[in-house]
Amino acid sequence: MRVIVVGAGVIGAATAWRLRRRGVDVVLCDPTPGMGATHAAGGMLAAISEVQHGQAALYPLMLASAAEYPTFITELAGDSELPTGHETVGTLVLAADRADRDTLALLAEVQHRHGMAVEELSGREVRRLEPAVGPRIAAGFRTPDDHRVDPRQLVRTLLDAALRHDPRRLIIEPVTAVAAQGDGWSVRLESGRAESADKLVLAPGVGLSGIEGLPPQAYAPVRPVFGDVLKVAIPPHLLGPSDTHLLGHTIRGLVHGVPVYLVPRSDGHVVIGATSREDGLAAPSAGGIWRLLRDGGTLVPGLLEAEFVEAVARARPGSPDDIPLIGEVAPGLVLSAGYFRHGILLTALGSRLTADLVCGTTAVDDHDHLAAVDPARLLTTAVGHDRTA
Template identity: 50%
Template sequence: MGDVIVVGAGVVGLTTAWELCCRGISVVVIDPAPAMGASRAAAGMLAPAGEVKFQQAALYPLMKASAAEYSEFVGRLEAAVGIAAGYRRSETLLVAADRADLAELEALQTVQEAQSMPVERMSTRAARALEPALSPRISGAVRAPGDHQIDPRRLATALQVGVEASGSTFVRDSVRSVSVASRGDHSVQTASGEAISAPAVVLAAGLGLADIAGCSSSLQLPLRPVYGDILRTQLPADAPQLLERTVRGVVNGAPVYLVPREDGEIVIGATSREDFRPAPSAGGVWRLLDDARRLVPGVADLEFVEALARARPGTPDDLPYVGQVRAPSGEPVRGLFVSTGHFRHGVLLAPLAARLVSSLIAGDLPATGADASHLAAMDPHRHSAVDSSGAVARSRHERSSR
């Protein structure tokens, strides 16, 4: 039916399927509701500088490398499908609500500059000259000209069109199990009972990976659901554009962002909570609106469109799991690959993760160099250990969380 089965059709899975199709490899994508999970809620900030956090040095090279691939990736996709993917090269302003928040921005700027990320400290006056809608009460800003954005919903649509136009297939069903064969094709069984076989399988199902039987002997991934509330608002009809750039703010130590689209939509996000509650939090919605209004008072005049919550797949070190699956013996499992755990960075990291996985499948990935270093950082077995019996033991993080 296909050369590769991709389990999961979020932005990461769809981008992987698209890259495989570009290589002439036929794909079957299995997902009950493509792009309706975490990708549906994503704001689409391509922000290697703005997303910098303390003590995440291993993540910075991945973010920078994938951001550098975006222009070529989107250009190739749009040329193939004739659909705009919502990519905007407008920069990002990092804004502080008060002097304490400004101290945090200054500390982060030190980390950004240490990683050779282009950032520039700005006064309140200079920031408001670029974005007049900013409140005059902000304490300062940092300009990140290399941080761009994309609309994940439009990107997902373009990717689906591209994959289908290549002759590949979508199966709208969930996966019950994966049977790994030492020889011949692997078999994927869907919830409806259909068996689909292919020489290679990519597991890009996010948190859904835990529900797929047959993988536990080779994979022990300590994924956890990190829920986030995100809002969509709209400029009133005939109202002038409120913002040209993405604004990422710190308000009383808490992050908030406003991402303006060309059609007048402004995405406001996002909370981060591990309470296992899938519905939007009233407190989270209130906090986002209040913090956004404090930075950009004109938020009060926007039309409220949507409040949405989704769970993002978090890992102990915030690095994704990308690469070939290995058996308990340490030997690679032929034709079995994983790409999950991208946490807040799934849209940003999608081109890099997809290119690496497709290169592994095609067998043309260099053994050394930057790509090899990226895969080593994202090793899907880095949180597992092999005990004396040869079985893959649960990671220390996973055991201690029980």
């Protein structure tokens, strides 16, 4: 079987790698592999600390994907000599004031009700674990099972494993149109060249609406939700007691009601993220950068003495209900998009479900997951609205 994967972000790359492992002949098309939302992502695998009120349908997917991550990483490490960027260090969620602490405590109740491991800590206990945390932080919650990965490294390694030293399998061009062709599919590239395959996987993130010729049910309502992210380098005089890093844990926080996170990278950088904007501004926003530095500096004041390295903005592929869209939307055409805020976490599960749909090997155990992510749910909602009208 020959399969074309449109989009080489973390989802397309992971799907292509999984298909290669199953002996499928795979080609990826992307003008800028790995440079979409994946490039900006913090890489928090935060199935527990990302729990939000009113998103009960999303938790099982997040928890299932977190549970699959160790196997996903072990298998990937066996298929590439590059590092995976995965770290099993836990997360601390900090409260800047009493109201933030009360909000986090309410969330902890939901997390406990779902059997998730969360432990409340005093400010002193927080600073014992992370001495760089600021003196004004009065409370925190520890989620030891929320790990992290460096998404830029992960996608490099996934592509390496998917291509297996055959760079011809990656076509550095956008797909402009697709068409059914006999029992299979063909894609048209920007240069006018055409490629055909038995099956097609659509994983173009927010690029979905720019592709012509898709059947109506494949045009899922994926919208760009921009996020600004900063990167700083920690100078030697700020290094922690072990002399390796300013921070060990991933630090998330609420600062007077506004969320911010700090993700240490193994190369000594710290990523500070992220804003959430639907203003159409594709470049980093001045206000976003100011807020991230202000709130990040409240949690860990030493960050403001660090070297500023980078500010980037990217669009999260937002879905109407925050849940991805994964399904065979026409014979041989598999959609895997709309991963929104949790695509790095959901890669383990989402890429496996996508590869299973391509190969026709979906497991009975995945029935509930596939029902939750079925793109047809959004179609049903639309029809429901019409009926009401």
